[in-house]
Amino acid sequence: xxxxxxxxADDLALLSHTQQQxxxxxxxxxxxxxxxxxxxIWILRYNTTCTNQITLDGEAFEDVKTFTYLxxxxxxxxxxxxDMKARIGKARVxxxxxxxxxxxxxxxxxxxxxxx
Numbered sequence: 407x408x409x410x411x412x413x414x415a416d417d418l419a420l421l422s423h424t425q426q427q428x429x430x431x432x433x434x435x436x437x438x439x440x441x442x443x444x445x446x447i448w449i450l451r452y453n454t455t456c457t458n459q460i461t462l463d464g465e466a467f468e469d470v471k472t473f474t475y476l477x478x479x480x481x482x483x484x485x486x487x488x489d490m491k492a493r494i495g496k497a498r499v500x501x502x503x504x505x506x507x508x509x510x511x512x513x514x515x516x517x518x519x520x521x522x
Contacts, residue, residue, distance in 0.1 A: 417475075418435065420432065424456075425454075425456045425458045425460070428449075428460050429460055429461070432460055432461075432462055432467075433462070436462055436463075442462065444465055444467065447462075447467045448467065448468050448469075448473055449468065449470065450470055450471075450473065450480065450481075451469065451482060452482055452483075453484070472488060479492055
């Protein structure tokens with residue numbers, strides 16, 4: 407069994423082993439009448455040296471190194487390193503903001519209680 411595409415809500419991710427297969431799938435998707443917003447289409451190449459552009463109606467789609475989808479960073483290396491770095495960075499910022507609150511003189515010595 408081979409995974410050819412991923413459907414997420416109103417998004418479609420096409421997966422192909424070759425540039426030719428990707429071009430054919432892109433053409434077929436357009437032929438069945440799906441509404442395609444060309445400015446919202448990105449090409450992320452993984453483990454390939456092929457740089458031939460994917461086009462539709464003579465317009466080439468943008469090649470990208472990374473993009474974010476549903477809060478996760480997807481990159482050309484296929485790993486989760488970039489995503490983990492971004493999540494750790496966001497957590498660090500939040501922690502430092504809370505640390506400033508916890509250490510502020512206004513709250514020192516107070517017994518604060520919170521209801522959940």
